[in-house]
Amino acid sequence: MSLTPRQQQVLNHLRQQIDATGLPPTIHELMEAFGWASPNAAAKHLDALIGAGAIEMAANKARTIQLVGTRKRPDTLELPLVGRVAAGEPILSEGLVERIVAVDRWMFRPKPDFLLRVEGDSMIDDGVLDGDLVAGKATPDAEHGQTVIARVGEGITIKRLYRRGRVLRLLPRNPAHVPIDPDPTEDFAIEGVYCGLLRRP
Known part of the structure; x- marks a missing residue:
């Protein structure tokens, strides 16, 4: 060379x-x-x-x-950092890959598909802080009590899922915030479930 x-x-x-x-x-x-x-x-x-x-x-x-010569090891994952996620009010998700982040494969269960940057403090009681990178497993399905990444209208948010019968709510983990009750007339979908997070020191 x-x-x-x-x-x-x-x-x-x-x-x-x-x-x-x-x-x-x-x-x-x-x-x-x-x-x-x-x-x-x-x-x-x-x-x-x-x-x-x-x-x-x-x-x-x-x-x-x-x-060249520094390819990922077999025990690493390369996860796309896509858009943003609000731990508070939903914010617009750009849906763009900002960069690729290599992480150790064993860090998360289940195996994640993407990372999203947290903005806000509505999940602090679960240890999810502003600026954290949340790992998500892409899936449209989630169980009651799971932490989910959801699309509400044109925004993306991370919350605890409450699901009982036909009642569905997105619960914050900070008493300063109120639950989100998705409007049946607006766009709503579960985009993924929480797998863990990365935090820079």
């Missing part, structure tokens, strides 16, 4: 960022780091590194950059 000095600088920066944060930089972060005025300059250097076999990435998605 033969790189120009500038390409090597970019590769070194990618490695430092991934080692420090666990995440590759975005295109705009690369532009800021190297003083590039256009995203095309960043894309050109990334394309050169791909061509040299130094990195791999999904098309036009810098957050998916992976250094």
Whole structure:
């Protein structure tokens, strides 16, 4: 693998960022780091590194950059961090993959399919705090008492499910918040069940 000095600088920066944060930089972060005025300059250097076999990435998605030779181990999962989840009032879910997060496979039961970032404090009595990354198993079904990730209208929220007969409520775990009673006329669906969480120190 033969790189120009500038390409090597970019590769070194990618490695430092991934080692420090666990995440590759975005295109705009690369532009800021190297003083590039256009995203095309960043894309050109990334394309050169791909061509040299130094990195791999999904098309036009810098957050998916992976250094060649540092693939995930068999005991890891790569989970997409998608949209947001409110622990409080539902907020709009963007439905976009922000980045891929590698986690140890044994950390969660059941095996999760995605991560969502918590906003709010309505689940603090269950130890779910603002800023946590909640792991969810994608499923439309859940039992009474399970913590679920649900779509209410155009928002996504995490709550404790109350289901008795035809009565369905989404219960907060903070007395400062009130339950959510889904309106039969609005869009409602269980998107997944809670598997655990990640919290940065």
